[in-house]
Amino acid sequence: MAKRESNVDRVYQALRQMAADFAFMPDQRINESELSKALGASRTPLREALNRLVAEGFLTFQNNRGFFCRSLTPKYILDLYQARVAVECEALRLACRRADDQEIAALGDYLEQIEPDYESASDPAELLAMDETFHLRLVQLSGNGELERLLRNLNDRIRYIRLIDLKRMRDKMGARVPGELSAHRRIFLGLSGRDSAAAEAAMRGHIEKRREAATEAVRIAFSQLYVPQD
Template sequence: MIETQPMPEDTVGRLYGELRRMAADFEFRPSERLNESRLALRLGASRTPLREALNRLVAEGFLDFRSGQGFFCRALSPEGIFHLYEARAAIECAALGAAIDRAEDAAIAGLAAYLDRTEGAYDRSTDPVELLEMDEGFHVRLCALAGNPEFDSMLSNVNGRIRYVRSIDLKQMRASGAVTERMSAHRRVLQLLIARDKTAAMDAMRAHIEKRRDQATEAVRLAFADIYAPREGAE
């Protein structure tokens, strides 16, 4: 078999995916300048596709670009996290309202089956990454019921930019025993969706998201403590 070199778009896509993960997980520290030469060597890429991938992440809000200085990791601040939660609430409430108007009963039943499958595991899990995947899984599936791919795209962007702080927040919530309450909020939203009670459902969704939004300062403090904690194996 003759091996072929990946097309440029394949290379950019691979770099984009890896860099997006690194940015979302704050492997680059907040407001840190990125060393393009070091990144190119680490990722086995030339500067041209690397820069294209970096520019995509700037457009999506994962990185910043400063003329004459280069690419920087996005800042991490309570105000920024507050704004992301506010955007998330707006997107998800709009999607929920559309889902109540448009979604077939069978599609809503599929969301209910997902919650039934994951609720027990969510209550038992101590892994913040696993908790976040299950939590996002519910919200992403609910958003998809609206049948509007623009909602899906916008929610994916916000989720990616807020994911690290949310994982730290969920870790703290698990330690305090508040995670079970979070899943019960999903059950409440689902019940109102099934009842097609748009006003009450949107109010419940907004309250569910804004409860964590109002803890943005503490969530960012915990995130900074985690980002700057001594890493295993570090000198």
């Protein structure tokens, strides 16, 4: 009954998405039998996937008690933002030093290309996806696979909160969120001018600004998770 594409991978991807979206409530205990039925797989591949997610920081595990969703606390989210600063600033510094002009120009093209979408997009999820892509491409310019790995993991764990933050910004400031785009331009300007200090300062300020709004976003997240809107 086996397939070309393995079941554990499908299960893993589904669970990762669910964990990122807090489809499991913070600290919620995960019932393996129930979940395996829902995902159409037996407990063996399910547990393999769950173990991966533990190692990635999406879930926790207690002996003889099973798997739990990670907690959602301001401290946790603030730490993730700081980790992003660590990873992205160092990557940017490296990119300034070693990315070649062609690679940098390609990122500049991308930035210009998405600008109209960025201005007009109303769906926060789309905006976030574009933002993540920009940041990821920056880190890729560092040529360091580990830093890229780390950023991907951080992005996945922080996305739920960032999405809330973005929605909140939109609601507060109207349809457009001008700050993000100009911040990206400032970062890119530093990079293309090989001015790592300027680029890093822009990056730090860019992330730090959202970090300052994170505690409030966590509060909203809780109210959404525990008092369904619909």
